[in-house]
Each structure stands twice: as structure tokens, then as C-alpha cells.
Amino acid sequence: MKFINALPGPVAQGLIWGIMAIGVYITYKVLDLADLTVDGTMATGGAVCIMMMQSGHSVGVSLFVAFLAGMAAGLVTGLFHTAMGIPAILAGILTQLGLYSVNLRIMDQKANVALAFGKYNQIVSLRWVRDVPFYQNTIFVSAIFVLVLIAVLYWFFGTDLGCAIRATGNNENMSRAQGINTNTTKLVGLMLSNGIVALSSALYAQYQGFADVNAGRGAIVIGLAAVIIGNVIFGKISRNFAFKLASVVLGAIIYWVVYQVVITAGLNANDMKLISALVVAVFLAVPYLKRKYFSKPVKRGGASNA
Amino acid sequence: MLKMEGVWKTFNAGTVNEKTALSGLSLELKEGDFVTVIGGNGAGKSTMLNAVAGVWPVDEGKIFIDNVDVTKLPEHKRAKYLGRVFQDPMTGTASGMQIEENLALAARRGDFRFLKKGITHKEREYYRERLAKLGLGLEDRMTTKVRLLSGGQRQALTLLMATLKKPSILLLDEHTAALDPKTAAKVLEATDRVVEENHLTTLMITHNMKDAIVHGNRLIMMYDGHIIYDVAGEEKKRLKVADLLEKFEQASGGEFANDRMMLA
Numbered sequence: 146m147k148f149i150n151a152l153p154g155p156v157a158q159g160l161i162w163g164i165m166a167i168g169v170y171i172t173y174k175v176l177d178l179a180d181l182t183v184d185g186t187m188a189t190g191g192a193v194c195i196m197m198m199q200s201g202h203s204v205g206v207s208l209f210v211a212f213l214a215g216m217a218a219g220l221v222t223g224l225f226h227t228a229m230g231i232p233a234i235l236a237g238i239l240t241q242l243g244l245y246s247v248n249l250r251i252m253d254q255k256a257n258v259a260l261a262f263g264k265y266n267q268i269v270s271l272r273w274v275r276d277v278p279f280y281q282n283t284i285f286v287s288a289i290f291v292l293v294l295i296a297v298l299y300w301f302f303g304t305d306l307g308c309a310i311r312a313t314g315n316n317e318n319m320s321r322a323q324g325i326n327t328n329t330t331k332l333v334g335l336m337l338s339n340g341i342v343a344l345s346s347a348l349y350a351q352y353q354g355f356a357d358v359n360a361g362r363g364a365i366v367i368g369l370a371a372v373i374i375g376n377v378i379f380g381k382i383s384r385n386f387a388f389k390l391a392s393v394v395l396g397a398i399i400y401w402v403v404y405q406v407v408i409t410a411g412l413n414a415n416d417m418k419l420i421s422a423l424v425v426a427v428f429l430a431v432p433y434l435k436r437k438y439f440s441k442p443v444k445r446g447g448a449s450n451a
Numbered sequence: 452m453l454k455m456e457g458v459w460k461t462f463n464a465g466t467v468n469e470k471t472a473l474s475g476l477s478l479e480l481k482e483g484d485f486v487t488v489i490g491g492n493g494a495g496k497s498t499m500l501n502a503v504a505g506v507w508p509v510d511e512g513k514i515f516i517d518n519v520d521v522t523k524l525p526e527h528k529r530a531k532y533l534g535r536v537f538q539d540p541m542t543g544t545a546s547g548m549q550i551e552e553n554l555a556l557a558a559r560r561g562d563f564r565f566l567k568k569g570i571t572h573k574e575r576e577y578y579r580e581r582l583a584k585l586g587l588g589l590e591d592r593m594t595t596k597v598r599l600l601s602g603g604q605r606q607a608l609t610l611l612m613a614t615l616k617k618p619s620i621l622l623l624d625e626h627t628a629a630l631d632p633k634t635a636a637k638v639l640e641a642t643d644r645v646v647e648e649n650h651l652t653t654l655m656i657t658h659n660m661k662d663a664i665v666h667g668n669r670l671i672m673m674y675d676g677h678i679i680y681d682v683a684g685e686e687k688k689r690l691k692v693a694d695l696l697e698k699f700e701q702a703s704g705g706e707f708a709n710d711r712m713m714l715a
């Protein structure tokens with residue numbers, strides 16, 4: 146009973162983190178880049194949003210500026226990678242580290258800034274997951290965000306630019322041979338991804354009622370876990386792009402529900418990061434181990450007729 | 452129309468792996484020339500094509516396409532002039548995307564890509580027709596991921612992609628070498644057809660000397676980073692494999708004896 150009562154919380158949390166996981170999906174799956182910037186961006190969005198709301202801006206404007214801040218972070222990583230030739234993983238780590246200082250500056254050098262509940266026009270809160278009209282329910286509001294985001298991304302990745310980004314993640318050489326500037330597509334992809342992560346961060350800070358400079362620690366692992374869980378459980382059902390994004394969000398919900406179960410069962414919350422890391426490591430290893438130990442030799446196109 | 456003037460390219464300059472792959476290469480193609488390129492391993496054939504495509508900048512020399520100096524243009528900006536098919540069937544397509552999506556990407560080669568639809572209804576119909584002409588049944592599998600195609604199907608698709616938007620120059624780098632002989636013959640046949648129909652200026656590298664003689668209107672032989680033999684028209688038609696082998700022997704002082712060219 147205690148668990149059922151506690152369920153709406155992790156579902157709402159999962160929806161908000163699902164937005165973040167969609168951002169990770171764009172870099173990790175579509176662009177085929179491991180982008181660690183998100184550990185910083187997952188704090189930046191909240192910092193920007195909370196500080197702006199506190200100084201009187203509307204929630205809409207605050208969310209939008211948070212999105213832009215995330216895009217700026219993605220741009221920095223993208224330039225490190227494309228213009229300066231730094232490997233993507235390292236570029237992300239550099240931006241992430243730099244963002245820690247930036248985030249503290251945004252928050253006036255405070256590690257944690259609370260948003261007084263009820264004083265501002267926030268749209269989600271952990272107090273609104275039950276016993277409120279449905280349109281005020283955080284699960285409903287977050288679900289709307291998720292649906293709109295999936296719709297917009299479904300459209301975007303069907304455009305010329307979106308297709309060029311997908312092609313870049315698929316085969317860079319082919320993309321350049323087709324006249325695609327792969328540096329540009331990587332930049333756009335990284336900006337879009339980090340913008341989305343910052344949006345999630347901004348919602349999450351409202352949900353929790355505070356912005357925290359450490360809010361993004363390990364976020365990439367949670368995002369990857371959501372992508373992997375979604376893919377493992379729902380991957381076989383449909384190859385439709387919108388469905389894939391939806392299954393990433395479902396993956397995030399499952400992650401937070403399981404988290405809740407494990408905590409309710411009495412496990413130390415601080416051990417969850419270790420468990421998440423191990424679970425993600427195992428799933429990342431599966432394709433490699435499969436290839437190594439279970440693959441049949443593949444027939445190539447036949448002998449060269451040289 | 453292509454013109455290369457005194458092109459030099461050295462890889463890994465200043466290291467123990469230093470290798471001069473192009474040494475003062477000059478070549479001029481006339482409109483509609485179909486040139487086959489032969490030469491031993493490491494002669495610089497692929498490097499010549501990569502220099503035209505702009506995969507990396509050359510050290511010296513100039514490259515003109517359609518009388519435009521493209522020497523300084525990066526690869527993606529030269530793409531509008533070029534159709535390319537590679538030796539490895541994996542290289543020319545986006546394997547995780549659908550057949551029709553790959554074609555749509557190729558149809559926009561050289562265009563500015565923004566928020567217009569990535570593929571339209573009308574295009575689909577056109578692609579269906581073009582695929583049907585290949586005679587591989589791909590027109591009924593347009594939403595299949597390219598990953599699932601065989602090497603020969605992929606090369607045929609890549610050839611269609613390379614010529615969907617008429618290129619100023621078609622670059623073929625041993626595009627049948629990874630295929631079994633029957634499939635290779637089919638793809639070569641398709642190549643002849645598409646070059647003829649569209650009157651394409653073509654550079655085709657091959658390791659098969661018979662193919663080099665049979666196809667095209669001109670043949671060049673490369674050795675050590677430049678062209679050592681250039682023959683066209685009637686004289687090319689009369690060539691025998693033995694003549695080419697002899698040319699090789701002369702150029703290399705017999706060192707080709709073990710080259711895979713011999714097996715052709």
C-alpha cells in the first residue's frame with residue numbers, strides 16, 4: 146500500500162527525466178556521440194530557471210531561457226569537438242567541468258537555491274502528484290511536455306536538416322560525400338540535445354523546489370539507463386521514431402519506479418548510483434559480448450575478383 | 452570536366468611513415484570521357500580520387516572541376532560536383548536509414564539543408580521508378596533499412612545515389628572489387644548503362660585489366676603517384692592484357708611480378 150501511494154511521485158519524476166533521456170538519445174543514438182556535457186547542463190537549466198523565476202520572470206520565459214542556456218553549453222562542446230578537434234567525450238567533460246563554475250555564478254555562488262512553494266507561478270511540483278485537479282497534476286503537465294517534444298522531434302528529424310543529422314550519426318564519410326557539413330550537423334545535434342536536457346533540468350528544479358549545483362551528477366548514466374531500458378523492453382515492438390522516443394521516456398519512468406521500490410525495500414539511496422552504473426555497464430557490454438562469443442561468422446560479399 | 456595540375460600529396464610527412472602518394476600528377480578529362488584507371492597496390496589511384504573529392508587538402512598543385520578552382524574547397528562543398536562509389540559497400544550508404552531516405556539524401560547533394568521535408572510523396576514515386584530500373588526488386592522495399600541489403604544491392608543503390616543528381620564527375624573506386632564475379636558483372640553493366648544514358652564524365656579504378664580495356668574510352672596507368680601510360684580511342688580498343696603487363700614491367704623493372712594485377 147505504501148508503495149502504491151508512493152507511485153505517482155516516481156512516475157512524475159520519470160516523465161521529467163524522460164525529457165532529459167530524449168536529449169541523451171539524440172546524441173548517443175542518433176548522432177552516435179557520447180556527450181558528457183549533460184551532467185553539467187542538468188544543473189544549468191534548473192539554475193537559470195529558478196533564478197529567473199525568483200527575479201520575477203514568467204515560468205514560460207524562464208523555461209525558454211533555460212533551454213537556450215543548454216543550447217549554449219552544447220555549442221561549446223560542439224566547438225571543442227569540431228573546431229578544435231578534441232575527442233567528443235573529452236570535449237563534454239571539459240564543458241561539464243566549466244559549467245560547474247558557471248552554474249555557481251548563475252546561482253550567486255550558492256550551491257542550492259530554493260524556490261518558495263506557492264510564491265511563484267511554477268507549473269510542476271512534487272506536491273502536485275495527487276489530490277489536485279488533473280490539469281494541475283504534475284504527471285499530466287509533464288506528459289504534455291513529453292508529447293509536444295516528441296511531436297516536434299518527430300517532425301524535425303524528418304526535415305532535410307534532421308535527416309542530415311541522422312546520416313551524420315550513421316556514416317560520416319557518406320554524409321560528406323552527399324554534401325553534408327558534418328561539423329554543422331554535430332553542432333546542431335549537440336545544441337538541441339543539451340537544450341532539451343536543460344529544459345528537463347528546469348522542470349526538475351521546479352518539481353523539487355530548488356536548484357542544486359550537483360543536480361546533474363551522474364545524470365548521463367540515468368539518461369543512458371532510460372535509453373537502454375526503453376530499448377530492451379520496447380525496442381522490438383516498433384521501429385517508428387516517435388515510438389522509440391516514447392520508449393525512452395517509459396524507460397525513465399521504469400528507472401524511477403524501480404528506484405522507489407529499491408528504496409522502499411530499505412536500500413540506502415546513496416547506493417543507487419553504484420547500482421545504476423553497474424546495470425548500465427552490463428547493458429552496454431551486452432552487444433560486445435554477444436559479438437565476441439555468440440556470433441556466427443558472417444559471409445562477406447565473396448572473394449575479390451582481382 | 453576535370454583538370455588536375457601538378458598535384459602532390461605526402462602522408463605523414465616528417466615521420467618514419469612518410470609516403471608520397473601523389474608526385475606531380477596531372478590529368479585532364481574531357482566532357483564525357485570514361486576513363487579506367489589501373490596500377491599496382493599503393494600506386495596512388497585511390498589517393499587521386501580522394502584528392503579530387505577533397506577528403507584532405509593537397510600539398511601542391513591545382514584541381515579544377517567545370518573550370519572552377521576547387522583546390523581549397525572542403526569535401527562537403529565539392530560534393531555537388533561529384534558522384535562517388537567506394538570499394539567497401541558499407542561506405543556509400545547510411546546503413547541505419549531506409550532505402551528511400553538514402554536516395555533523398557543523395558537527391559539533395561549540394562543543396563542547402565534546412566527545415567523542408569526530408570522526402571516528399573512525389574520523390575517517392577520517382578525513386579520507385581529509378582529503383583525498378585535496377586532490376587533488383589528494391590522498388591518494393593523502399594522503407595527497408597539499407598543494413599539489410601547485400602553488398603551487390605548496396606553498390607547498385609550507391610551507384611543510383613551517385614547519379615540521381617547528375618554529377619560533373621563520377622568517381623568509382625574499385626566499386627565491384629568486394630562483390631562475387633556474377634554480381635560484379637551486373638554492377639559493371641549498370642555502370643556502363645548509367646554513364647552512357649547520362650553522358651557522365653567518369654573515373655573508374657579497377658584491378659581487373661580486362662575490365663579496364665573493355666569499359667570506357669580511355670585508360671590510364673598509374674605508378675608511384677603519377678600517370679605513366681595514357682591511351683584512348685582506337686588504340687585503347689586494340690589493347691591486350693599482355694600489352695598492359697608489359698607496360699607495367701617496363702615501368703617497374705619487374706617488381707610487379709607478384710602484384711595482384713597479374714591475376715587479372
Ligand SMILES: Nc1ncnc2c1ncn2[C@@H]1O[C@H](COP(=O)(O)OP(=O)(O)OP(=O)(O)O)[C@@H](O)[C@H]1O
Nearest residue numbers: 462463470472490491492493494495496497498499
Ligand atoms: N590517408 C592516408 N594516410 C596515410 N597514408 C595513406 C593514406 N591514403 C593512402 N596512403 C598511402 O598512399 C599510398 C597510395 O595509396 P592508394 O590508396 O592511393 O593506393 P592505390 O593505388 O589505391 O592502391 P590499392 O590498389 O591498394 O587500392 C599507399 O602507400 C598508402 O599507404
Ligand SMILES: [Mg+2]
Nearest residue numbers: 496497498624
Ligand atoms: Mg585504392
